[in-house]
Each structure stands twice: as C-alpha cells, then as structure tokens.
Amino acid sequence: MSDTRTIDVSRLAPSAFGTRSLMWWGTMGMILIEGMAFALAIGAYFYLVTRSDGWPPGAIPPPQLRWGTLNVAILILSLMPNQLTKNAAERVDLRGVRIWMVVSLGFALAFNIVRIFEFARLNVWWNENAYGSIVWLLLGLHTAHILTDFLDSLVLAALMFTGPIEEKRFVDVSENAVYWYFVVLSWLPIYGVIYWAPRLI
C-alpha cells in the first residue's frame, strides 16, 4: 500500500492569468451572452428597416454625429490605459494597477457623461415609432453595460486601494480589462448602426 502512486500538485501556483484562469472563462461566458444580445438587437434593427418605407421613417433626421463620434474617440483612447492596467496586473504591480485603473475610470466617466448628450441628440423619442424604440434600445443596452462595468471597476479599484489584496485580485483586474475590451469593441458596430445606418440606407 505504501507505494501508492501520486501526483503532487502542492508546488503549482495558486493563481494564473488569461485562458488558464477560471475568471477568463467566466468573463468569456458573459461576453458571449451579452454579445449575442447585441447581435440580436442589431438584427432586430435591420428587420424593422425592412418593415418601413424609408429609414428613418417620416421626416426624422438621423442622430447627431458629434457626441457619438466623440465617444468612439474616447473609447479607443481608453484602450491604452486599459491595456496598461492589464499589463500591470499581470506583473502583479500594485502601484501600476492603482494608477492605470484610476486613469481608465476617468475615461469611463467621461464616456458616461458624453452618453447623456448622445441620448439627447438622437432626434427621436422611444415612443414615437419602432425606429425610435430600437435606437433607444440599442443605446440603452450598451449604456447598461458600460454603466455596470464602470461601477464594478469602481468597486474593484476601491478594493485595490483599501485591501485586503489577495493574488487572485490581480486576475480579477486583468479580466476586468478584458471585459472593457468587449464594451469598447461592441460599441463600434452599435455606433455604426445607430449613427451611420440611417445615413447610408
């Protein structure tokens, strides 16, 4: 009995980054779910286009380009501090994480403020017609995501300042950055649909 063969795992690391971590898979699951919801909402948009003579219907002007486009710029710029946050997390560099998380949060805050102006310049209300409904739904869906991500990043950043800090928190920071990529990359097609589809169709 004493020669039981064993695999000793005691020397394996207590956390890992990227695809090796459970958090990565959990985050990817959420991204797939929400990406699917975005894709279907965009599908619904174009379905409604086929139900209408002219798009936008009637004499409704398309949404004003200025604020949406500004937000595209803000989000693309935010990828830089976001990646630096991720790098710092994977170096387990607490100081770097703190600095770049705060910078990233600044970008997210700016984005959310500009978002208010976007809603105000859609040039249509949700209850006017189906076009208004779907445009508000698309922008609302994306806002729900970016607001949620802003709030949970805020909590995570607060935790990185107050502690207690465990090693797995760095994995959380890294995966949080992955999720921000999703929020940014999903904005590009939604921006295209909301702002450019009415101009090009």
Place this chain on the structure above:
Amino acid sequence: MSPRELPPAAPDVRALERTWEDPPGFFGWFTHVDHKSIGKRYLVTAFGFFVLAGMLAALMRLQLSRPDNTLLGPDLYNQIFTTHGTTMMFLFAVPVMQGLGVYFVPLMIGARSIAFPRLVSYSYWMFLFGGIFLYVAFFLSAGPDVGWFSYPPLAETLYTPSKRPDVWAQLITFTEVASLAVAVSLITTVFKLRAPGMTLNRIPIFVWGQVVTSFMVIFAMPAVMLASTALILDRLVNTHFFDTQRGGDALLWQHLFWFFGHPEVYIIFIPGTGIVSTIITTFSRRPMFGYLAVVLALVSTAFMGFGLWVHHMFATGLPQLGESFFTAASMMIAIPTGIQFFCWIATIWSGRMSLKTPMLWILGFFVIFLIGGLTGVQLAAVPLNIQVHDTYFVVAHFHYVLIGGAVFPLFGAFYYWFPKITGRMLGERLGAWAFGLMFAGFNLTFFPMHVLGLHGMPRRVYTYQAALGWGTLNMTASLGALLLFVGVLLFVVDVVQSLVYGTTAADNPWEAGTLEWATTSPPPHSNFVRPPTVAGRDPVWENAPDQPVVVGLRDDVRDVLVTHVLDAEPDHRVEFPEPSVWPLFTAMATTLLFIWSIFTPWGVVYGSVPLFVAMTGWFWPKTPVEGGTQPWPIAHRTLPMPGEMPGAGGAI
C-alpha cells in the same frame, strides 16, 4: 488499488471535510455553496413545479373529458394552460436538467467543486423566486393567459390591459438569468476542473451533453430575454417594437421568440440523450459504441437546432424559399438523432443488457421519442404543417418529444442516481410499476390527440360541442391522464419509502464506470478525499489498479486543482469561496428590481441601488489577508514537471 481507497498516509480527512462543509442549521442553509446541496435543491424544486404543472394538466383533462363541460371557465382555462406550459418549460424541464448537471458534472469529472459556486447558489435563488412569483400571481388570478409563447398583438396592452403578460415576461427574465449563470459555471467546470488525464475524448457523454446544452443556453436565451424586455417596454413605456401601426411588427416577436424557442427543445432533449447514453452504457456492461459519433451528433444537433426556428412560423405566410430551407433543415436534424439511436442499439446489442429499473425508462424513451420524432419529420413538411397547425396533433407531437425525450430519461436518471445522492436504493418493484403506469398512461393520454388533431380539434379551447364527436377520444385521454397521475404518485411513494426504509446503497451499486461511482454514496463534502486521475473513458472500469491519485491540495482552505482545457494536465490551484449569504441577498435585490419594473420604469433605477449594494457585499473579501500564508512565490506559474503528467508513470 482504485482511486477512492485511501492510502495509509491519508490526508487529514476530518480537517478536509470541515473545510468543505457548508454551515449546518437553519440559517446556515441560506449560505450553502456546495454544488451537491444546490443541485439537490434544484432537483427537488423543479420536481415540485413538475407536480404543480401536472395538477394544472389534470384540471385541463377534467375540463375536456366531456363536451360542453363547465368546470372551468375560459378565463381560468387560459391561465391554466399558459401557466402549465410556462412551468413545464421554464420551471421544470430546463432547471431539472441543469440541476442534474450541477450535482453530477463535478463528480463525473473528478472535481471538488463546481466553478463559481456562489453564482450557482444565486442562480438557484433566482429560479426559486421566479417560480414563486409566477404562482403567487396565478393564485391572485394574475396568472399569464396568452399562451407560453405570449404572441403580440394579443400580449400587447391594447388586447390584454392587465399585468398578466408582464408576469410571464418577467418570469422569463428570472429563469433565464438562472440558467445562463448555471451554463457559464458548467462550461468553466468542464473545461478547467477535470481530473488529470481526462482528456477531451474521455469526457463522459452525459457531461458532453451538459456542455453542449450550456452553449445552446448561452446562444439561445438572450433572444427571449431581449424579446420579453421589448414586450415589457411596449407595455410599460409605449415603445412600438411589435406595434404594426407605428412601424413595428408582430412577426419580429415570433422570430426572436422561436430563435430561442426551438433551440429550447434541444436544451431539454440533449441532456436527456446524455442520460440515455449513460444508463445504456452501464446496463449493457460495455463502453458506449460510437463515442465519437455520439458526441459529434450532440454538437451537430446543437448547431442545426439554431436553423429550424421558422418551422414554427409556416402559417405566417413567409417566402416560399425560406419555407423550403427550413423544411430541409428540420428534416436534416433527424440525422444526428438517428446516429445516436443506432449507437444505442449497437451498444445494447453487443453488450450484456441487465434490465434494471433505470433501463426500463430508457426502453420507454425509445418507443415514445421515436413516435414523437416521426411526427416531427411530418410536421417539417409545410402542407401538412399548415393543415394541422394549432391543432391537437401538434400537442400530441411535442408531448411525445418532450415527455419521451426528457421526462422518461429523467425518471431513469432518478432511479439510476438516487442511490448516489441519498445513499439509499429506490424500490425495483415499485419502480417497475411506476414505469408501467406512466408508460401506459402517457400513451393513452397523448396518442388519441394525434387523431383529435387530424379531426380538427384546435389547441387552447376550453370546451367543445358534443356534435363535433370528439368526446370519446377526449375521455380516453383524460383516463390516461389519471393513470399517468397514479404512476407519478407511485414514484413519490417509492421515494419517501426508500428514504425511510430503503436498502443502503453501495458506493457503486450498478457497477458503473464513471467517476461519481468512485466515491462514497452519498459523496463526502469534498467529493473525493483523494481526487482521482483518469486513464480511460470509463475510469472505474479501465483505470489501472495503481492509478495515481492527486495529493498536495490544502485541507485548511477550499483548494481546487485547475487543469488544462485539452489534455487536463495539472495547471494551477485556486482557492474557492466560502459559503455566503450574499448570493441570497443579491437574488432578493434582483427580485425586487424585476417585480418593481413591471409597474414603473423607475423600478429599474431605484431597484438597482440595493442590487449594487448586495453585489458589492458579495464581491468584497471577508477574510483577512491571505497573502502571508501562501508558501508559493507568485512568480511560480510553471506547468507541471514532465514526471507529473498523469499516466507518465512513477511516484513523485
């Protein structure tokens, strides 16, 4: 020696069990995160909803047993059939299958826990609260009454000004949040927590079924959540998604709903086939014939399942080319299921079948599901589909498919896994009687409905006139329902009796080959005192006598081994979370938000405040800094040494 026997230098079993035990007692009960505890709750709760839905069905059968019956009025009848369908789909079929997955997937892959246990606990509370919400509404005469697919324009405020469709729409959100959470947890569990050596091509077929289903959940459920949200918006804040007057379209609803609704059938059926493969393997006493073909059949069924939804809409006047495409796709999906059938037959044929009770249910499945499948192929043809659209032929078809494809395998699963969950055997004789009654009762109830449908009896009518001549067949169906009811009752008697007097179950009473049988019945809190490694598809049958076991996991914290996706080589270890009451609080806050938002859009705004507080409480670490206690340097992220590979031989 087999992996479950303890070597002399055993770990501190008591410390290990103390670490993995959830708090006992009434208040402790609300904090459980053990997947076995949550899985059991899922199974019991879903079975409770099955019984409720069955009672509603019994009421409908009573009402329809003779013509011009006045037992139920049309308003109550509408609520009853809607609540019956909604319960069976959202509160029974999906959660019961996921509950089996939550309980058994970690055991079958040799893991100590499910991934994200607190999320799974949250999902259970969401499922429970959603179900309670529906039934409270039902008993307040606010039960949904527009059919389980809630079509606009009927479901719009113009035609249904009450809150009934909102109850339906928000129930959807509850149950979808729950099943999406379980889906993500199961996928992560299977991909990252498998026992060393369990490569992708050694994953048990039941587990494959759960993975495939979870992916389907992820791709299908967002569609119905989006649709039901749009419906609530139409009803609450006057959007016009489904309002034809203002550029919307009622068919948009049907597309979104069936883009979810058809995959839903396979979300229910694929775990059923996983059960069938498992039970057939065990009772044929040989490994599954055509393992690869069966797994690929599951995957291709899932893919094709997303290309069929329009066959629910043949009566809406779609372009003919589209109809032809979806007819072809609907017929094509019979092919992978056919492959599975032939693999099952080959396994039984070439093995030595032992006809224990679980196997009876599988044989029942063969007959019933086959009939359902055959009418399915018929319904794929547009002319016949339009002829029998909205008749009892369709009711007969989908009950054959769903009861045959999911409920019969499920009862087989109850008999098969009850010993593992409870440590007691169910009665063989009583089980055979329950099977016989349910099989006869089911066919007596639903077979006549084919004929009724061909005679033109429409679905969802609360009564019919005697002159139509449908009385005899309806009475037959109602008598069959009585038999079915007695069968289910016998099963419940069997369960209660076995829990009290049942024979004590051995660790592996069926001499099965998968890992859940390599631990005690019921399993210890840590699942496996010595986590196993795997050398074949049926490890209990195939593992070498000196198959290595995993050592070196801590027994003072919930230490879990994470392995690589493809080859399941040891990668790193993760400390799993402790029990927590925050998932419950978060579910309560979510419930508040969901119900509030039926009445005013501000419910979303104000309701999100407690939700944010609860989620922060969930996330915020409670324990003092762990950092100092870890003997491993952070930089050490290396892969296992070559000698540590499972099966590479040599003690370390």
